[in-house]
Amino acid sequence: MKTSNRGNLALLCVVALMLASVLLFLYLKSSSNQTTTYAESRDLIGRIKQLNAQWETEILKARIAISHNYDPLVTPLTEITNLWERFDTMESSHGRNDSPVWRASHDAYLTAMQEKTRLVEQFKSHNAVLRNSLAFLPTAEDDIQEQLARLADEDKLQLQNIATDTYDLLLSSLEFAQVTSDDKAADILLGLNKMGVNKQRLPEQFHSPIDILSNHISLILREQPVVNRLLENIEAVPVAERLDDITDLLNTDQQRTDAVDQRYHFYMLLFSVLLVLLLVYLAIHLMRSFTVINRVNKALQTANDDLELRVEERTRELKDTQSELLDTARQAGMAEIATNVLHNVGNVLNSVNISADLVSRKLRGSKAQGLGKAMQLINDHPDDLGTFLTEDAKGKLLPGYLNQLVDAIALEQQSMTEELAQLTKSVDHIKDIVATQQSYAGANSLMEPLHISELLEDALRMNSGALTRHHVQVIKEYSDVPQVMGDKHRLLLILINLISNAKYAMSDLSNRPRQMTLGVKIVEDKTLQVSVKDDGEGIAEENMTRIFAHGFTTRKEGHGFGLHSCALAAIEMNGHLTAHSDGPGKGAMFTLQIPLKAVPEEA
Numbered sequence: 001m002k003t004s005n006r007g008n009l010a011l012l013c014v015v016a017l018m019l020a021s022v023l024l025f026l027y028l029k030s031s032s033n034q035t036t037t038y039a040e041s042r043d044l045i046g047r048i049k050q051l052n053a054q055w056e057t058e059i060l061k062a063r064i065a066i067s068h069n070y071d072p073l074v075t076p077l078t079e080i081t082n083l084w085e086r087f088d089t090m091e092s093s094h095g096r097n098d099s100p101v102w103r104a105s106h107d108a109y110l111t112a113m114q115e116k117t118r119l120v121e122q123f124k125s126h127n128a129v130l131r132n133s134l135a136f137l138p139t140a141e142d143d144i145q146e147q148l149a150r151l152a153d154e155d156k157l158q159l160q161n162i163a164t165d166t167y168d169l170l171l172s173s174l175e176f177a178q179v180t181s182d183d184k185a186a187d188i189l190l191g192l193n194k195m196g197v198n199k200q201r202l203p204e205q206f207h208s209p210i211d212i213l214s215n216h217i218s219l220i221l222r223e224q225p226v227v228n229r230l231l232e233n234i235e236a237v238p239v240a241e242r243l244d245d246i247t248d249l250l251n252t253d254q255q256r257t258d259a260v261d262q263r264y265h266f267y268m269l270l271f272s273v274l275l276v277l278l279l280v281y282l283a284i285h286l287m288r289s290f291t292v293i294n295r296v297n298k299a300l301q302t303a304n305d306d307l308e309l310r311v312e313e314r315t316r317e318l319k320d321t322q323s324e325l326l327d328t329a330r331q332a333g334m335a336e337i338a339t340n341v342l343h344n345v346g347n348v349l350n351s352v353n354i355s356a357d358l359v360s361r362k363l364r365g366s367k368a369q370g371l372g373k374a375m376q377l378i379n380d381h382p383d384d385l386g387t388f389l390t391e392d393a394k395g396k397l398l399p400g401y402l403n404q405l406v407d408a409i410a411l412e413q414q415s416m417t418e419e420l421a422q423l424t425k426s427v428d429h430i431k432d433i434v435a436t437q438q439s440y441a442g443a444n445s446l447m448e449p450l451h452i453s454e455l456l457e458d459a460l461r462m463n464s465g466a467l468t469r470h471h472v473q474v475i476k477e478y479s480d481v482p483q484v485m486g487d488k489h490r491l492l493l494i495l496i497n498l499i500s501n502a503k504y505a506m507s508d509l510s511n512r513p514r515q516m517t518l519g520v521k522i523v524e525d526k527t528l529q530v531s532v533k534d535d536g537e538g539i540a541e542e543n544m545t546r547i548f549a550h551g552f553t554t555r556k557e558g559h560g561f562g563l564h565s566c567a568l569a570a571i572e573m574n575g576h577l578t579a580h581s582d583g584p585g586k587g588a589m590f591t592l593q594i595p596l597k598a599v600p601e602e603a
Contacts, residue, residue: 012282019275023268037090038254042247044087049243051076051083059120059234062127077117084113105249109242116237123230130223133216134177140213141170147206166213169195173217180224188221352430354464355423359416374402422461447485449599452520452530453478455488459495460518466503472514479521484528485597490569494577497562498532498590505536505588528596533589539581547579570594 055076091102144166169191176184192214199210377398381388388395460467460474467474499516506514512535519531539547546552548567563577570577575594581587 012278016275016278016282019271019278023271023275038250038257041087041090041250044083044090045243045247045250048080048083048087049240051080052239052243055080055120056235059123059231062124062131077120080113084109102249105242105246109239109246112237112239112242116234116239119230119234119237123227123234126223126226126230130177130220130227133219133223134174136216137170137173137213137220140209140216141167143209144206144213147203147209165191165194165198166210169217170213173220177220177224180228185221185225188217192217352423352426355419355426359419359423374398374405425458426462446487446489447597448488449483450486450488450491451483452481452486452491452528455491456495456518456520456530459492459499462496463499463503466500467516470503470507470514472503472506472516475515475517477517477519479519481520481522481528483599485599486528486594487573490573494566494569494592495530495532497566498592501562501590502532502534502536502588505534505538507536509536522596523593526596527593530592531589533587535587538584538586539579539588540584544579544581548577 058076088106091106169188172184172188172191176188195210195214199207202210377388377394378385381392381395389398390396456476456478499518502516506516515535517531517533519529519533521529523529543552548563550564552564563579567577570592573594575592578591578593580589580591
């Protein structure tokens with residue numbers, strides 16, 4: 001019975017879903033905002049008709065010389081083109097342009113616009129020439145009158161009739177430009193012929209002005225009928241009629257669409273009633289099932305409460321485990337920091353041991369022992385010291401010996417002072433290594449002005465003993481790098497480790513000289529790059545991804561802490577440390593890149 005009810009309910013849900021889909025389809029078909037589209041299309045056609053009328057008005061203004069600016073003859077055409085493109089896009093989006101009737105109307109309009117545009121371009125050309133000649137007529141007449149004014153009075157009386165004829169011809173030309181007729185054209189031709197005959201009776205200075213005037217009047221006589229004919233042809237182009245045809249098609253199409261929408265609305269009403277009845281039945285069925293749902297919900301709530309209790313118990317267990325893991329991780333981190341400190345301090349202690357050994361050997365072989373022997377000779381002759389120094393063979397040599405001893409002791413003192421300074425630097429660096437490792441928890445690094453080349457020299461001095469024992473030749477490729485701001489002790493830590501590793505990489509090299517190349521340069525004006533290259537055992541490809549991992553090393557006596565700490569120090573300076581090798585036996589190059597920071601002016 002339950003299975004049958006479930007099947008009936010599923011069937012009713014499918015029917016409801018189908019009814020809803022049909023309603024959605026009918027809604028989309030009936031609410032396709034066709035009415036708004038037709039209104040917008042008719043509005044665009046109306047604006048095009050207004051611009052077309054404005055265009056013709058501007059053409060008439062240019063014809064009667066109200067406006068000498070031809071921009072109004074171009075602007076309406078541009079706006080009409082833009083409006084038509086919008087209209088054509090709207091019609092294409094609704095598929096009307098696929099209709100042969102629509103396509104014929106569109107093509108007819110475009111043909112009319114092309115013809116009208118062609119005629120307007122011809123009108124602009126001919127009218128410009130005509131307006132120019134009409135505007136120049138008064139100037140040409142003034143030139144002739146100026147020549148008459150220069151004649152003697154008795155000559156003026158003789159030429160008075162010629163001047164009058166010329167003026168009448170000018171007026172006839174201007175009148176012809178306003179009212180064009182064959183009679184007026186014949187009168188102008190007669191006047192031109194008469195003026196040509198009269199020109200022969202005039203002095204030479206009248207010939208050029210009269211020729212100019214005749215040329216302009218002839219041009220007016222030729223161009224004015226052309227301009228008038230073009231105006232008639234422009235007016236005859238049926239652009240407005242084609243736009244009216246398109247408007248009629250829009251109205252007819254809208255009526256047909258409205259009729260279809262009314263059918264859709266009827267179907268929507270019918271299917272809506274059916275869907276409402278079905279939903280009412282489903283609501284009654286769901287209300288009957290509400291009691292069952294409440295009973296199931298209570299059972300689920302009970303099960304949920306039990307589950308929450310078990311989750312809380314498991315969460316407490318996880319928290320306890322997490323605390324143990326945190327303690328273990330903290331201890332591991334402390335052990336890693338201690339290991340890094342011991343490794344870096346061990347590198348510097350090599351330099352400390354070398355400096356201390358040199359000072360010790362110089363003290364054992366100090367020239368100061370000779371000073372005791374000289375004083376013993378002086379003490380042996382307290383009563384005859386003067387005679388001893390001037391007459392005895394040993395006494396005569398004693399002052400020169402003391403002078404040489406003073407110079408030797410001074411050189412010896414300077415050498416030991418330099419070694420003690422290097423020893424002090426190494427001890428200070430050990431302290432700074434410890435302080436730096438303590439600051440890994442988040443303290444900012446100390447930035448100070450430094451010369452990177454001097455820092456490299458310090459790193460070489462701290463490794464000088466080992467480099468000498470292994471017969472390593474150091475090649476320095478230092479570019480001209482200005483003083484920069486940097487973390488001196490982190491940089492020194494990295495350089496000491498890289499130089500030491502390069503030395504160890506060449507320890508088994510016997511078939512060629514052991515050569516290490518140190519490079520310093522600025523990359524792209526924003527990055528300081530320091531490189532350490534060796535010709536040693538190289539790095540296998542499978543080790544390239546693990547070279548900076550904590551605890552990884554290829555040396556039997558190594559610990560794998562040096563490069564790991566160097567990589568961390570580079571990251572703390574917002575830089576990075578990379579390694580490159582062409583393979584085993586082909587050497588390796590480690591490159592440190594950190595952002596270049598210039599020394600402030602006050603520094």
